[in-house]
Amino acid sequence: MRIIDIKLVGLALCMGLFFVQCVxxxxxxxxxxxxxxxxxxxxxxxxxxxCGGSCVPCFEGLDFSGTYTQQDIMGRPxxxxxxxxxxxxxxxxxxxxxxxxxxxxxxxxxxLEAYHDVYGAALGVSLDYEPNILGLDAATFTTVLAQFxxxxxxxxxxxxYYDGTNVLTGxxxxxxxxxxxxxxxxxxxxxxxxxxxxxxxxxxxxGVGPGDRDFNLPFPYLETPVMQ
Amino acid sequence: xxxxxxxxxxxxxxxLMLLVTLIAADHIDSPSVANTSVDIADFFAFExxxxxxxxxxATMQGPLTPGAVTExxxxxxDVLVEFNIDKTGDFVEDLVIQAxxxxxxxxxxxxxxxxxxxxxxxxxxxxxxxVGQVEISGTDETITASANGMTFFAGPRRDPFYxxxxxxxQVVSGNAxxxxxxxxxxxxxxxxxxxxxxxSVEVPNSMLGDAPPHVAGAVGIDGLPNxxxxxxxxxxxx
Numbered sequence: 344m345r346i347i348d349i350k351l352v353g354l355a356l357c358m359g360l361f362f363v364q365c366v367x368x369x370x371x372x373x374x375x376x377x378x379x380x381x382x383x384x385x386x387x388x389x390x391x392x393x394c395g396g397s398c399v400p401c402f403e404g405l406d407f408s409g410t411y412t413q414q415d416i417m418g419r420p421x422x423x424x425x426x427x428x429x430x431x432x433x434x435x436x437x438x439x440x441x442x443x444x445x446x447x448x449x450x451x452x453x454x455l456e457a458y459h460d461v462y463g464a465a466l467g468v469s470l471d472y473e474p475n476i477l478g479l480d481a482a483t484f485t486t487v488l489a490q491f492x493x494x495x496x497x498x499x500x501x502x503x504y505y506d507g508t509n510v511l512t513g514x515x516x517x518x519x520x521x522x523x524x525x526x527x528x529x530x531x532x533x534x535x536x537x538x539x540x541x542x543x544x545x546x547x548x549x550g551v552g553p554g555d556r557d558f559n560l561p562f563p564y565l566e567t568p569v570m571q
Numbered sequence: 572x573x574x575x576x577x578x579x580x581x582x583x584x585x586x587l588m589l590l591v592t593l594i595a596a597d598h599i600d601s602p603s604v605a606n607t608s609v610d611i612a613d614f615f616a617f618e619x620x621x622x623x624x625x626x627x628x629a630t631m632q633g634p635l636t637p638g639a640v641t642e643x644x645x646x647x648x649d650v651l652v653e654f655n656i657d658k659t660g661d662f663v664e665d666l667v668i669q670a671x672x673x674x675x676x677x678x679x680x681x682x683x684x685x686x687x688x689x690x691x692x693x694x695x696x697x698x699x700x701x702v703g704q705v706e707i708s709g710t711d712e713t714i715t716a717s718a719n720g721m722t723f724f725a726g727p728r729r730d731p732f733y734x735x736x737x738x739x740x741q742v743v744s745g746n747a748x749x750x751x752x753x754x755x756x757x758x759x760x761x762x763x764x765x766x767x768x769x770x771s772v773e774v775p776n777s778m779l780g781d782a783p784p785h786v787a788g789a790v791g792i793d794g795l796p797n798x799x800x801x802x803x804x805x806x807x808x809x
Binding site: 399400402405407408409410411412413414415416417418420421422423424427430433434436437438440441442458461462464465466477478479483486487490491492493494495496497498499500501502503510511512513514515516517519521525537539544545546548549550551552553554555556558561562563564565566567568569570571 | 597598601602603604607609610611613614615616617618619620625626628629635637638641650651655657661662663671673678690691692693694695696698701704710711712713715722724727728729731732733734735738739742743744745747748749750751752753754755757758759760763764765766769771773776779782785786787789790791792795796797798799800801802803804805806807808809
């Protein structure tokens with residue numbers, strides 16, 4: 344017991360010296376500095392030295408090292424799925440960068456025309472893509488799709504894929520991107536080329552809306568999952 | 572001639588039948604990522620409830636059926652979700668916001684300035700740019716967290732995407748000719764009761780900076796407001 348007592352006394356003395364030393368170091372005209380995340384000591388609500396609480400998390404034991412390599416990519420809705428055509432092209436698209444997609448444009452254009460060919464064949468007439476409501480011919484339209492495949496999102500304007508007034512300023516959860524895309528593909532110059540009226544096929548709307556989904560929720564703006 | 576026409580017709584069908592895989596906004600869009608933890612289902616970018624903020628949402632691993640499949644779906648610790656922001660109009664990312672799971676927490680980094688030499692297919696995590704974290708929500712809860720002006724979420728959600736996928740398959744294969752898509756009363760939303768894993772982050776526009784002239788100007792469509800070009804990637808640890 345005595346030995347332990349002596350050790351405790353020694354420890355107490357050492358601690359005392361330590362704290363005295365600290366006080367000396369920290370004595371800067373009696374100015375008490377607030378805890379910060381880069382002062383080299385654990386203070387404030389920190390869980391470690393300068394980490395945890397309101398500082399960066401204590402990454403001890405967490406490994407964020409290494410190199411991560413692209414597997415999938417998405418800008419606008421439906422681009423790769425609708426226009427790439429073959430499995431190989433889809434895989435290549437997903438492992439390409441947005442700024443290097445010129446080789447995909449002719450593939451996309453061929454697919455766009457193929458969609459029209461199939462319907463023309465089924466109807467027994469010859470069908471070609473016509474410039475769409477944005478005034479884009481097949482080459483330009485597929486260039487936009489292939490080489491500029493990103494959502495445009497405007498920080499200082501209402502965001503929407505298309506709401507009748509604004510266009511390509513973002514993509515809301517509620518936007519009917521399928522009808523918009525179909526209209527751009529099959530709607531022709533006025534958007535009504537194949538809208539199901541006057542004996543035409545309905546190719547500009549899939550007929551479904553958001554149904555009973557709630558798009559007016561606060562962050563994260565998405566509904567809880569359907570569980571039954 | 573007739574044979575040739577038939578051949579061409581079937582050739583077109585063949586091409587289009589290849590398209591007839593489970594197609595959605597990006598849901599299961601290619602064989603190499605389908606049904607894996609890197610598969611991006613969808614991507615949204617829109618103004619937040621606070622109009623000074625932009626929200627990025629990536630949905631993944633869809634479609635998840637209700638029940639056990641959704642309960643058991645988890646984010647992969649080896650998969651980095653990266654929101655890319657081009658601020659100059661060259662479609663090379665200038666900023667990234669990264670998210671990755673460790674245990675029950677989704678960690679967020681950024682917006683990080685990307686050196687042009689570091690842009691592209693390979694990324695490292697900008698650990699020094701850690702900005703916040705959030706506990707991953709379960710199926711019956713919504714856990715969000717805010718830090719440094721940004722707000723975070725990760726967890727299962729109802730798929731917001733709506734589409735008559737089955738009729739689309741009929742349309743592109745020619746089987747729905749000549750009617751095409753169905754009237755609203757008959758159309759059916761394939762995704763109405765399906766789920767996804769979602770990562771959401773809301774960021775003040777002041778943290779993103781100025782946006783470039785809208786890319787539509789490059790094809791003669793003028794008058795659109797300045798806009799960032801944004802996309803999402805998943806990247807797997809090598």
